[in-house]
Amino acid sequence: MDSRRDKRYFSKKKVCRFCTEPIEMDYKNVDLLSRFITDRKKIVPRRNSGLCAYHQRQLATTIKRTRFMALLPYTVLH
Amino acid sequence: MAITPNYYETLYVTRPDLQEEALATIQNKLQDSISTNQGEIIKAEKWAERPLAYEIQDHKRGIYYILVFKALPDASKEIEKHLQFYNTDILRFMTLKITEEAANKSKASQEEKAPKAETTPAPKAEEPETVKPEITKEATTEEVIVETEANVETAQEATTTSEEGGNQ
Ligand SMILES: [Zn+2]
Numbered sequence: 001m002d003s004r005r006d007k008r009y010f011s012k013k014k015v016c017r018f019c020t021e022p023i024e025m026d027y028k029n030v031d032l033l034s035r036f037i038t039d040r041k042k043i044v045p046r047r048n049s050g051l052c053a054y055h056q057r058q059l060a061t062t063i064k065r066t067r068f069m070a071l072l073p074y075t076v077l078h
Numbered sequence: 079m080a081i082t083p084n085y086y087e088t089l090y091v092t093r094p095d096l097q098e099e100a101l102a103t104i105q106n107k108l109q110d111s112i113s114t115n116q117g118e119i120i121k122a123e124k125w126a127e128r129p130l131a132y133e134i135q136d137h138k139r140g141i142y143y144i145l146v147f148k149a150l151p152d153a154s155k156e157i158e159k160h161l162q163f164y165n166t167d168i169l170r171f172m173t174l175k176i177t178e179e180a181a182n183k184s185k186a187s188q189e190e191k192a193p194k195a196e197t198t199p200a201p202k203a204e205e206p207e208t209v210k211p212e213i214t215k216e217a218t219t220e221e222v223i224v225e226t227e228a229n230v231e232t233a234q235e236a237t238t239t240s241e242e243g244g245n246q
Contacts, residue, residue: 068172069091070132
């Protein structure tokens with residue numbers, strides 16, 4: 001019973017990946033950043049990315065730089 | 079107060095069919111801008127040749143070059159000016175201010191990568207391995223964008239022209 005509760009707890013509560021793991025947000029790291037864009041190439045919102053406010057803001061800036069350098073698309077319509 | 083040198087990282091994309099001499103001309107200008115501003119190049123290498131996420135001036139692929147250097151702020155301005163001047167050959171460029179630690183890290187990653195650099199051009203190498211092991215937390219937080227307004231404007235121009243079929 002307790003374990004079930006724990007499971008539910010963990011499936012809901014996400015901890016910011018960039019706070020917990022020693023990964024740097026680099027605009028050249030396309031593999032990492034492409035995990036944070038949707039099918040339509042939009043930046044994943046905070047409720048889905050599970051990032052903290054600080055890192056979500058940093059993610060948005062980083063992805064925009066990546067897009068500018070043509071490493072990621074702006075849209076699916078290109 | 080004396081102006082002190084900063085660390086910068088410039089990434090630029092050339093058209094895939096750019097001749098070696100033309101590239102050398104551009105790279106020499108960049109080097110001159112750095113050396114005349116009390117600077118030194120920490121790393122200068124080809125980062126990747128890869129498909130562009132969207133067409134730029136009708137080009138579908140681009141060759142990415144990375145330049146990490148330490149110099150006075152004027153150097154980064156001059157570099158941006160040079161890259162802007164060759165805007166038919168240089169499809170995109172961006173200079174970011176980085177921390178000393180990040181700069182040293184990129185130097186280290188170049189040295190460890192150097193021996194196998196010859197064997198890396200695997201066709202599906204979307205992500206070069208140099209980028210992954212970097213773990214400096216502060217690096218990006220202190221990053222200041224030095225991308226010029228002109229740069230952004232050409233970016234938009236380039237995107238719109240490519241949509242219209244391109245007129246350059
Ligand atoms: Zn965080």
